[in-house]
Amino acid sequence: MRIRRAVAPLCALLLLTAGCAGAEEDEGPRAQPPKASDPADAARELLADMSTKDKIGQLFVPVAVGTTAEENAELIDTHRPGGLIYFPENLEDAEQIATLSNGLQDRAVDTGAGVPLFLGIDQEQGMVSRLPVGARFPDAMAVGATGDPGAADSLARTTAKELVALGINLDYAPTADVNVNADNPVIGIRSFGADPGLVGTMMAAETEAFSDEGVVPVVKHFPGHGDTDVDSHTGLPVVEKSRAEWEKVDLPPFKKAVEDGADAVMTGHVFMPELDDSGEPATLSKNVTTGLLRDELGFDGVVSTDALNMEGVRQTHGDGEVAVRAIEAGADQLLMPPDMPAAVDAVTKAVEKGRISAKRLDASVLRLLELKVKRGLFDAEPVDPAQAESAVGTKGHKAAAQDVADASVTLLRNKSDVLPLREGAKVQVVGEGAEQIGAALEDLGATLTDSAGQADAVVAGTLSARGEADQKAVVTRARDSGTPVIVVAQGNPYDISELPGLDGYLATYSSVGVSRTAAARVVMGKVRPTGTLPVDIPGTDLKTGDGLHY
Known part of the structure; x- marks a missing residue:
């Protein structure tokens, strides 16, 4: 028989006369590791x-507060969230992150039902990287x-190895x-192509590797x-395409994720x-979340929602109502509600009034x-803060990022x-x-100069420059010098459609x-270019699979 946490003496006395009926409901038993070996049976036991x-708390994943577990004590004690998500303002160095993760888990298992937390992060790599430490890989399109x-x-x-060392499990x-x-303002290079x-294929490889570690x-x-x-952070995108086109283009990676047994999918x-x-x-x-x-x-x-503080989901409903409707739609995890008390209160009232049935609530919590x-x-087990620094950003991890x-x-x-340019080129x-x-x-052996006129070549960096007049002007000035111009496009590859007359384009x-660094290696011939376009370039003859070599 599981031992329940002690109830305050006064409430214990009142319980005998039903005068403190809410005491157990508010405090609840401390969860122990389940006895059942089957995860589904263990979940039912818990x-x-x-x-x-x-139960309601398990549905929520708010943003962590500050940089210490103590700063999150009120949040955990009051709302019993099922998880927390880290952002840069929560993270300083490896030891601090590991200490924070340990402290948050300790607080969670000492509160309410004592269920450990999903400690999550947006660490796609590339432009969406929250960690201030560790190996930094390029974006998914790379x-x-x-x-x-x-x-x-x-x-x-x-x-994943670095996240685990820091106590991050999702x-x-x-x-x-x-x-x-090509005009997608929020995905772009975050997509594989x-x-x-x-x-x-790439999604499946990453999903398996994350899980293994x-x-x-x-999957989102x-x-x-x-x-x-x-950008759904600032508005609601409307995608006008047929069901057939969606099934042909957008659906296949998600269908594969489901067939492969994905743990979680974000809407x-x-x-x-x-x-x-x-x-x-x-x-x-x-219709989409449950039906499809x-x-x-x-x-x-x-099923996790995308962040509920984004304007794309806040167009027609208040923040509390959004949380309720997400559950009604079929979501299990409510990510980053902008007003946590309002969202919890709205869901609680929806459960009390039967709008969200006990069966529906239990289904999400069980998952x-x-x-x-x-x-x-x-x-x-708790992670070791003293060892965390040596486990992230290792020489091998950085070399792996450079190889990609x-x-x-x-x-x-x-x-x-x-x-490629010759060694000693200006x-x-x-x-x-x-x-x-x-x-x-x-x-790598080049000689840098401040003058295009004295240079053998001008290397011009761009970063998604199609709509950036200042960036295009830099390239134009270089081209007007008469010196060969090599553009290194470091964001979307689509810049070439608006940069005519180039001698080289990477x-x-x-x-x-x-x-x-990889671009410099290719420019100097230390690495041969082997990449191929994972997208078509509108307005040009460049198609998926194109790529020159030397």
Whole structure:
């Protein structure tokens, strides 16, 4: 028989006369590691001892507070969340992060039902990287450009090892969106590419590697965010495409994730009228979340919302109502509610009034508990803060990131074989990333100069420059000098469509340090370009699979 936490003496006395009926409901029993070996049976065992308050708390994943466990004490004690998500403001160094993770778990298992936390983070790598420590890999599109699932495995496996050392057990990655819109303001290089098969292959490799190393991966953003021209952080994207086109382009990676047994899938704040004409984003759509993802695809894992503080899901309902509607749609995990008390209160009232049935609430909590059991959260030992620093950003991890970056560089223009440059070539470096690229070129034998007229070549860095007049002006000035111009595109590869007359053009798909170093290595011929385009370039003859070599 499980031992319950002590009840205050006065309440204990009143319990005999039913005068403190809410005491056990508010406090609840302390969860012990379940006896059942089967995760589903263990989840039911845990659920049987949970109060309604603790069940509701399991649905929520708010942003962590501050940099210490003590700063999160009130949040955990009051709301009993099922998880927390880290952002840069919570993170200082490896020892601090590990100490924070240990402290948060200790607080959670000493509170209410005592269920351990999902400690999550957005560590996709590339532009979406929250950690201030560790190896920094390029973006997903760079991984797609390698054409090698081993690169995806390396990124996820290395990332997961570092997360585990820091006490982080869940990553809101990988992205399964198929980026077919060159004007997509929020996905772009966060996608592996425009080919559903490639995206599915890379997604699967990352998902498996994360899982193998002890991190729960969350595949996102169902039903697909790759054909939007609005950022769902600031508005609601509307995707006008037929059901048939969605099934052909956006669905395949998610279908593969479900078939492969994905632990969790995140819904996106996108509205696709052909999937549901209610006007609601997928996150609040029962037709999409339950009808498509659960019933048609057969997904029985955890459904997480995208962040509920994003404007794409806050267009027509208050923050409390959004939380209730997300559960009604089929979500299990409510990520980052902007007003945690309001959201918890709204869900609590919905449960009390029967709008959310006890059966519906239990279904979500069971899925969350089963995943926590399955992934060993109840048996996890504290991480060692003293060892955390030596476990992240190791020489081997950084080398793995450089290998992926080297393999991703794609050569799309090489007029008159301007590349590679000879050792000792005089080079002017301008534009985005000029300092890092220039330093890498100099280390590899180039001679830097401040004058285009005195240079053998100008290397101009761009970063998604299609809509950036200042960046395009830098390239134009370099081209007008008469010196051969080599552009290093470090964001979307689409810049070439608006930069005519170039002598050389390299796409790195990322602006992280290893990608800039990789570009310099290719420019100087120390690494041969082997990457291929994972997307089509509108307005040009460049298609998926293109790439020059030397």
